[in-house]
Amino acid sequence: MIRLGSMLPQAFMIGITDLVDMIGAEKTVKWLITIGRELGENQGPGLEGAPEGDLNYLPICPFADELVRFIDMFGERPEEYNTIVEYVKEREAADKDKVECPAVASVLCLMHHAYRVKRAEMAGYSTLHLACKSVVTDNKPVYNEEAIEKAGVTKEDVDKILEKGVCVFKFVKEE
Amino acid sequence: MDIEEADKLHKNCIKILVENQHPNGGFYASPPGTRYPFIYPRDHSICILGTIAAGLLSEARKGLEFMLAAQKPSGEFSQRYDVDGNDTSYKDLQIDGNGLTLYALNQYLKATGGLFFESLADRAFCEQYWEAIEKAVDFILQNKNEEVNLIHTINSIHEYPAYEHGFEIYANSTCCAGLFGAVEIGDALGKDVEEWRQQAEQVREAILERLYSPRRRSFIKCIRVKYKSSDPIGYDAYASSVIDVDAVEYSPASFGLIDEHDLRNVNTIKRIDKLLWDEELGGLNRYPELWDRNNGGYGPWLHFTCQLSNHYTAVNNQDMAEKYLSWVVSMAHDYMLPEHISTVERFEMWLEDYTNAKILRDSKMTMIEQIKAHPKWNEGFAYVIMPLIWPHAEFIIAYNNYRNKFFSKS
Numbered sequence: 001m002i003r004l005g006s007m008l009p010q011a012f013m014i015g016i017t018d019l020v021d022m023i024g025a026e027k028t029v030k031w032l033i034t035i036g037r038e039l040g041e042n043q044g045p046g047l048e049g050a051p052e053g054d055l056n057y058l059p060i061c062p063f064a065d066e067l068v069r070f071i072d073m074f075g076e077r078p079e080e081y082n083t084i085v086e087y088v089k090e091r092e093a094a095d096k097d098k099v100e101c102p103a104v105a106s107v108l109c110l111m112h113h114a115y116r117v118k119r120a121e122m123a124g125y126s127t128l129h130l131a132c133k134s135v136v137t138d139n140k141p142v143y144n145e146e147a148i149e150k151a152g153v154t155k156e157d158v159d160k161i162l163e164k165g166v167c168v169f170k171f172v173k174e175e
Numbered sequence: 176m177d178i179e180e181a182d183k184l185h186k187n188c189i190k191i192l193v194e195n196q197h198p199n200g201g202f203y204a205s206p207p208g209t210r211y212p213f214i215y216p217r218d219h220s221i222c223i224l225g226t227i228a229a230g231l232l233s234e235a236r237k238g239l240e241f242m243l244a245a246q247k248p249s250g251e252f253s254q255r256y257d258v259d260g261n262d263t264s265y266k267d268l269q270i271d272g273n274g275l276t277l278y279a280l281n282q283y284l285k286a287t288g289g290l291f292f293e294s295l296a297d298r299a300f301c302e303q304y305w306e307a308i309e310k311a312v313d314f315i316l317q318n319k320n321e322e323v324n325l326i327h328t329i330n331s332i333h334e335y336p337a338y339e340h341g342f343e344i345y346a347n348s349t350c351c352a353g354l355f356g357a358v359e360i361g362d363a364l365g366k367d368v369e370e371w372r373q374q375a376e377q378v379r380e381a382i383l384e385r386l387y388s389p390r391r392r393s394f395i396k397c398i399r400v401k402y403k404s405s406d407p408i409g410y411d412a413y414a415s416s417v418i419d420v421d422a423v424e425y426s427p428a429s430f431g432l433i434d435e436h437d438l439r440n441v442n443t444i445k446r447i448d449k450l451l452w453d454e455e456l457g458g459l460n461r462y463p464e465l466w467d468r469n470n471g472g473y474g475p476w477l478h479f480t481c482q483l484s485n486h487y488t489a490v491n492n493q494d495m496a497e498k499y500l501s502w503v504v505s506m507a508h509d510y511m512l513p514e515h516i517s518t519v520e521r522f523e524m525w526l527e528d529y530t531n532a533k534i535l536r537d538s539k540m541t542m543i544e545q546i547k548a549h550p551k552w553n554e555g556f557a558y559v560i561m562p563l564i565w566p567h568a569e570f571i572i573a574y575n576n577y578r579n580k581f582f583s584k585s
Contacts, residue, residue: 042248
């Protein structure tokens with residue numbers, strides 16, 4: 001049951017599914033990225049996550065609880081969410097600069113990554129998103145292998161961090 | 176108190192403070208390679224106050240420059256920063272950072288002026304950062320609830336929302352003192368700060384009315400409220416009071432909002448001393464053991480013990496001031512101070528609680544290794560986070576107060 005006071009996150013997630021139906025995946029993806037960047041800009045420069053050597057990671061997904069709640073209420077992985085994730089994967093496959101793309105486990109990773117990138121950019125860093133896992137992928141990791149290579153680490157290094165975290169990334173100081 | 180030892184500790188505290196200021200101006204909460212090699216506005220502000228007490232005004236200025244430049248666009252100061260001033264926080268709002276930064280800035284301004292405030296005070300520095308001051312004040316006022324005139328936060332000094340989410344006493348005292356500080360700075364610069372003065376006064380009155388319990392004759396910890404704009408707050412989902420004792424219930428007097436001799440403060444201190452003085456170890460605990468968030472084991476904290484000694488010094492109670500400060504001196508190891516001290520038995524109890532609850536995360540494993548590796552472990556003590564820089568600043572302040580009060584007479 002949605003209590004009225006905590007309705008807004010669920011409303012936002014319903015909005016994403018509606019938007020995919022209304023304007024398609026491409027524009028919805030752009031919209032999510034724009035939201036992430038705007039929120040990032042508002043927060044100012046910042047580097048997210050706990051440091052682990054040269055990498056940073058998040059021990060828990062800030063959106064996991066809301067995602068689980070949403071899936072419990074509206075069914076497993078709404079088709080529209082799949083559409084977005086598939087669209088991003090296809091776009092990524094065609095993208096020569098895949099190294100800059102997020103490793104998307106759930107639809108909210110797009111917004112989150114844009115937020116993280118924007119804040120790091122304001123601090124003078126670029127961001128490599130190496131991997132992430134989510135309750136919606138049954139905690140099966142999603143990797144960005146090009147980013148892992150560019151970060152100078154191995155998949156095993158990343159997996160080791162994923163044992164205690166859900167999202168692995170690297171900030172690279174811009175010259 | 177062993178004055179010779181206290182003097183040596185005082186001297187080393189200044190050294191530790193200086194050594195742990197990064198060239199960029201930020202004071203590490205604990206040195207690189209230990210648990211908190213970041214700059215936390217709360218710890219950092221107290222370190223600035225420590226440098227001011229030690230007469231190190233250029234270090235204080237550098238610390239303020241670091242903090243003011245790291246302000247977020249919203250006017251907030253985040254939970255923590257890296258040495259380059261990048262926000263690396265991972266916790267929700269802790270608004271006392273705003274109050275403390277403004278308070279420390281005003282203390283710096285007053286210290287630079289001293290007895291010749293009109294001619295010597297570093298007004299140019301405050302003028303340079305006036306926009307940041309305005310934003311910091313605005314951010315505090317954005318979080319003021321208009322029904323009760325108190326400042327809302329999620330975390331405060333213990334970073335423990337279960338007991339601090341709402342209108343919490345340390346957050347309100349620091350923010351109120353910060354608002355008054357901004358008013359004094361504004362006055363010194365010839366700005367129109369009348370509105371801020373009224374707002375600060377409203378918060379002060381609300382602290383004295385709503386965060387004080389006449390029947391208990393004590394300030395209380397917090398009015399739990401989930402949303403800052405709840406009105407009426409009686410219908411807020413969290414609406415309740417935290418009436419447990421907490422060392423920071425001394426904050427209204429500690430930050431100059433009421434007189435040290437005010438009976439509301441005197442009786443609050445009695446309650447704190449009675450319920451939080453550790454009968455086994457000595458020293459002052461920060462809150463009741465049963466809150467059970469006692470990383471490394473329940474036990475007394477050096478900086479809260481120093482803070483409370485300031486009250487006894489202020490009211491001319493040398494016996495009690497000495498009891499508190501001599502405990503700090505006796506607990507120093509190599510003239511350095513930890514965050515807090517526990518016993519091996521309490522440490523094991525905490526470890527059992529956290530292991531069974533499955534809340535023992537990685538960073539705590541490192542902390543456990545360091546506690547066990549400390550020479551005091553073999554004497555039966557758990558020295559937790561060694562050194563933490565904050566208590567060094569508090570000792571400088573407290574011992575200065577003590578010396579000035581009791582030694583200048585002889």
